[in-house]
Amino acid sequence: MDETEVTTRVAPAPYGKPTVIVDDVHIVYRIHGAGGAATSPVAGLRRMVTGSRAPTIREVYAVKGVSFVAHEGEAVGLIGSNGSGKSTLLRAIAGLLPPERGAVYTSGQPSLLGVNAALFNDLPGERNALLGCLAMGMGRAEARALVPGIIEYSGINERGDFASLPMRTYSSGMAARLRFAIASAKSHEVLLIDEALATGDAKFRKRSEERVKEMRDSAGTVFLVSHAIGSIRETCERTIWLESGVIRGDGPTDEIVREYEAFSKRR
Numbered sequence: 001m002d003e004t005e006v007t008t009r010v011a012p013a014p015y016g017k018p019t020v021i022v023d024d025v026h027i028v029y030r031i032h033g034a035g036g037a038a039t040s041p042v043a044g045l046r047r048m049v050t051g052s053r054a055p056t057i058r059e060v061y062a063v064k065g066v067s068f069v070a071h072e073g074e075a076v077g078l079i080g081s082n083g084s085g086k087s088t089l090l091r092a093i094a095g096l097l098p099p100e101r102g103a104v105y106t107s108g109q110p111s112l113l114g115v116n117a118a119l120f121n122d123l124p125g126e127r128n129a130l131l132g133c134l135a136m137g138m139g140r141a142e143a144r145a146l147v148p149g150i151i152e153y154s155g156i157n158e159r160g161d162f163a164s165l166p167m168r169t170y171s172s173g174m175a176a177r178l179r180f181a182i183a184s185a186k187s188h189e190v191l192l193i194d195e196a197l198a199t200g201d202a203k204f205r206k207r208s209e210e211r212v213k214e215m216r217d218s219a220g221t222v223f224l225v226s227h228a229i230g231s232i233r234e235t236c237e238r239t240i241w242l243e244s245g246v247i248r249g250d251g252p253t254d255e256i257v258r259e260y261e262a263f264s265k266r267r
């Protein structure tokens with residue numbers, strides 16, 4: 001494929017109604033006080049001579065005119081090189097980053113499950129599970145009833161009673177498992193998962209892949225950002241490939257992954 005060509009082969013699958021519409025979205029980060037390129041000694045000297053001031057805002061154009069539609073019952077993989085804009089796009093879908101141009105329309109409030117999902121390090125896992133359920137809008141009785149199942153599903157107690165110990169005593173994999181278990185205790189219309197499964201071991205990855213499929217099958221829409229191409233293949237029948245903030249491919253996972261892998265080998 002020509003490097004500038006964009007592949008769009010979304011099969012007319014029997015999906016439900018659109019849940020996420022991303023319409024020509026552009027995202028720009030502005031870093032205040034970054035000084036721009038004029039921080040070199042020569043630029044500094046020029047500023048001394050001319051009396052000009054250093055620019056204080058630097059812009060990073062992270063997403064450049066991205067458009068697509070996702071539907072009920074779809075699991076969509078997001079792949080691409082480091083810094084290609086995957087997390088930025090996910091945060092924009094979650095409503096956490098306002099687009100510079102274009103718009104995102106979603107049915108309901110999407111839930112973003114990321115590596116940084118807010119859990120409290122000084123509180124035990126079981127307390128975090130309760131708070132997580134309350135934060136997702138559940139009543140106290142419902143949340144309490146779900147906690148044992150969450151702990152069981154996360155598997156954090158497989159090597160002792162870790163649920164009653166502060167989260168800071170957990171390995172990063174255990175924390176990731178608990179985070180995923182909390183998020184998946186509720187069914188989401190749109191669930192956005194950013195590398196959250198990556199630190200789990202093989203057994204947990206298998207289990208979380210099954211859970212993603214269940215959510216997709218119960219008419220949710222799941223987006224999965226991952227460098228673990230195996231997980232993308234396993235859970236997503238559609239994949240969007242981003243490169244430098246632009247969609248390079250959007251279609252059946254097998255085809256898009258093949259093109260991405262060929263591209264990665266050429267680099």
Ligand SMILES: Nc1ncnc2c1ncn2[C@@H]1O[C@H](COP(=O)(O)OP(=O)(O)OP(=O)(O)O)[C@@H](O)[C@H]1O
Nearest residue numbers: 029031060062080081082083084085086087088089
């Ligand atoms: N908070 C921020 N402020 C400024 N620039 C940012 C910020 N977050 C990301 N960027 C920049 O935006 C671009 C896209 O980053 P993003 O994290 O979305 O990429 P990614 O595809 O998720 O990368 P990775 O695979 O490494 O996680 C990069 O150039 C990055 O440096």
